[in-house]
Amino acid sequence: MSTYDRSMSLAGPPANIQWHQKLSILLGMFGLCIILLAGFNVEFPNRGLWLTTALTSIFAGTVWFSWDLYRGKYPGIKNDKVWFRSISNLGLGGWLLGIGITAFYIILYFYPEYLGLAKKGPNTGIIALFDPLSKMLSGNPASQWFVYGTLYTVGILAFGIKFMWKYRHNRYERIRTMSVMFFQTAFAFLIPEFMARLNGSSVLQGGSLPFLDLKNIWPLNYYNFESYRVKGFLSSGDIGFAMLIFAIASVFVITPFLTYKFGKRWYCSWVCGCGGLAETVGDSFRQLSDKSVRAWNIERWVVHSVVVFVTLMTTAVIYSYLGNDTSKYWLTKKTFLIGVGVLLTAVFALVMIFKRDEFKKDAKYGAIGYLIVILALIGFHFYSGDGHVFLFQSGTLRKSYSFLIGSIFSGVIGTGFYPILGNRGWCRFGCPMAAMMGFQQRLFSRFRITTNGGQCISCGNCSTYCEMGIDVRAYAQKGENIVRSSCVGCGICSAVCPRGVLKLENGPQKGRIDANQVLLGNDVDLMNLVNQK
Amino acid sequence: METIVIIGNGIAGVSAARHIRKLSDKRIIIVSAETDYFFSRTALMYVYMGHMKFEHIQPYENWFWEKNRIELVRGYVDHVDVANKKLLIDGSRALPYDNLVVATGSKPNKFGWPGQDLHGVQGLYSKQDLDLLEVNAPNKEVCKRAVIVGGGLIGIELAEMLRSRDIPVTFLVREKNFWNGVLPEGESKMINEHILEHHIDLRLATNLKEIVSDENGKVKSIIIAETGEELPCDMVGLTAGVTPNIDFLKDSGIELGRGVKVNRFLETSAKDVYAIGDCAEQHVAIGYRRPIEPVWYTGRMMCETLAQTLCGNRIEYKPGHWxxxxxxxxxxxxxxxxxxxxxxxxxxxxxxxxxxxxxxxxxxxxxxxxxxxxxxxxxxxxxxxxxxxxxxxxxxxxxxxxxxxxxxxxxxxxxxxxxxxxxxxxxxxxxxxxxxxxxxxxxxxxxxx
Structure with a gap:
């Protein structure tokens, strides 16, 4: 029969798909191999050319692979076989990849000499391979951070394209991804390099700016208000001063305002570099985040401890370089400490006055954190001697934060463990910026994920694909909106929902957290009866 | 203390347990032959497709049941003794109840096609059906072609599942457009087109005549009624609707139709026995609803009502807008x-x-x-x-x-x-x-x- 023959030919995919995929992987591997060979000190005659070849191959290989993966498929959810592949189901492939990335991070943070970083004289190895690009952008030789930044940007761009193809039916995802790609390329990568060219010039009145990614806000950027940086800003004329003001305004004005309007997603999944990497390169691992209540409890303790730690550390660092003499500079040690104390008390008081009903059990944790900070502040004042704060030197506090949180947590564990903890391990358990915005998102924001009446079928796609480990279904199947501090607003729960139940939106705060126990669709009198109680 | 026994741990039974627990301290026991823990039936397809593991489609963590004092019993109820208010489980254990809730759901329809019980022929409803599908159609090498009989919601899900493993699918639909007993023509036709876009061999206005066996009692091919065409295949999915799963009640004396007959209070003909979800059949259909509604949402809504009744506030089942x-x-x-x-x-x-x-x-x-x-x-x-x-x-x-x-x-x-x-x-x-x-x-x- 003719129809039967036709369907046979329609059924199988074209035979050359496999062939395409193999070639594209080979191309990407070729690019990586060039960089790896450079790492083993293979001398490349024309570094600029070889670097271009390497980066282009990696980029093109990834894009080709993705194009091949999604072409010819109807737009829609592409999660087939996710849990069958060892790389994305915590199998051997995932563990090997995790160990590989972790090793790279350990070398990057602690042994950059293996990447070819030279203390004196010209760079060698991988870093030397990146010298031509660095010189072109900033005029300086490359560092391990430049190598990292370049690879990071290439990763976000290539996998960003993959992500946009995967979700090509979803405009929220496409636009959001374009945004992270833009902010990574422009703000994290190019602008700081160009700014470095200005250092020493008359525009900056001869001063030199610290390396500054303008969108990298304290406390994520925990070192932004350290002595050398503030001096750098203040030495660089009006531009430097403006940047310092922008950095402060980012913390106290811009972030709270945008988080109120849109939830913390404006930053976490639209702007942030860590988020950008997680959403693009890390997208294949989002399903690995732990959704258990136990994990949620650990998350709350760990991430809020980091907030307390970073607040203490930053206060101590700033405290240590301020003077005591009001005639030299208006901001002295004493005024600064009082200022911090007043600010924290004000925030705490406001929350307790206006939001105590929504607080309940969490209030206890908040109070403990608050108490620790206040006690520490008093401690600073009475026990600090020369450079000492409390029992520690502020330098030691800063160093341990930088080592434990800045390097180990955000880098080694945060990214190295993508295939094990999921792609948002750092954002969920470690990022103090996410925690602070999350606090606001939960209490003072218009953002929520609306649950569509009674349409939920408890399938679990939303929870499974939530990278932050939120059990979205637990709310949706009760008809409750999802208002969780950890939600970064990536929109994937809404995308993977087969019944159109979830929608990220900004709306009036009244009725935002809506705990109707009887789902829409039932007897109106019954619903009223149950919800009165 | 009063004991409520619920037969079936699907959405209806489990929601009933949850709502009863919210309103009271009664002893609650759920009996299920299918699985230890509640799972979302509508999500079974995603397990086969690799979107989720089976544990992901269980909406509650395993500690949930003990914490909420909902006792779970794994076993098959053979007999309900309404006179003595007792269940017989697996032919041996007796379980007394004060109130009994029947929430046993459905089973796939079989219309007496020759060969409908051959190896390789199955429906798609239960966890066991999913496990069976992994045997009958694990990949395109073992299953070179699958035939699906019945153009409804489960049929198209099964087609999507099999296509996710690149298995060629022929889809026999009795109607002249997909699901057009429910959908207006324009919509039906659009879905026809979309099915073809997914490289599914859609045969409209086509009925199954018989399923042909090979020498081992396994499906070899099917024969189409209209044309007599024989289609070789390794698996046949029977997805022509579902029917209440109530065979175990046949000798119980409870009034049965196609399902368990209930009044608007979800009470059956036997005292203190209730039926909810797919297996309940209204004496008189409510509004334009069918007397039996095998729909996730109705299962859930009935128990919100029933929980009230069981906890002392007897109210009618009055579903809102469809x-x-x-x-x-x-x-x-x-x-x-x-x-x-x-x-x-x-x-x-x-x-x-x-x-x-x-x-x-x-x-x-x-x-x-x-x-x-x-x-x-x-x-x-x-x-x-x-x-x-x-x-x-x-x-x-x-x-x-x-x-x-x-x-x-x-x-x-x-x-x-x-x-x-x-x-x-x-x-x-x-x-x-x-x-x-x-x-x-x-x-x-x-x-x-």
């Missing part, structure tokens, strides 16, 4: 109120149909011919807000109002392209009106909360 949803491959479908297919159309029902010129998006709105009252909406590829349509149905809004405010009901993710302008334009042209689309208003949308 709603439902499904997904056909990549196209999401939602419905609010009543939109009938050609087959079930009422004389007073008029319909307005809009379809996107290129994409697989369409909307059908039904309204009263004389009064212009809005009766219901089907949407494909556009998400709509349940709350808004529920409100409009309650307020008896007319067609012009709905068209004018359609944008308020849109539930698509942010930044999605809007189609309201095109819909309004076609409505105006077709009915010679001058309706203007309003601007989206958060105030109107969130009015009730």
């Amino acid at each position: 709603f439902n949803s499904a997904k056909f491959l990549d196209i999401e479908y939602q419905t609010y109120g009543w939109v009938f297919s050609e087959r079930g159309r009422k004389d007073y029902e008029a319909q307005f149909h809009w379809r996107h010129p290129k994409e697989k998006i369409c909307v059908t709105i039904s309204f009263h011919n004389d009064t212009q009252q809005f009766l219901g909406i089907n949407t494909f590829g556009i998400r709509m807000r349940h709350e808004v349509f529920d409100r409009w149905l309650t307020e008896n809004r007319d067609m012009d109002y709905v068209i004018e405010h359609l944008i308020d009901a849109n539930f698509d993710p942010e930044f999605y392209k809007h189609h309201e302008a095109a819909i309004v334009a076609q409505y105006n042209a077709e009915f010679n009106k001058q309706v203007k689309s309003r601007k989206k208003s958060l105030k109107r949308i969130f009015v009730s909360s």
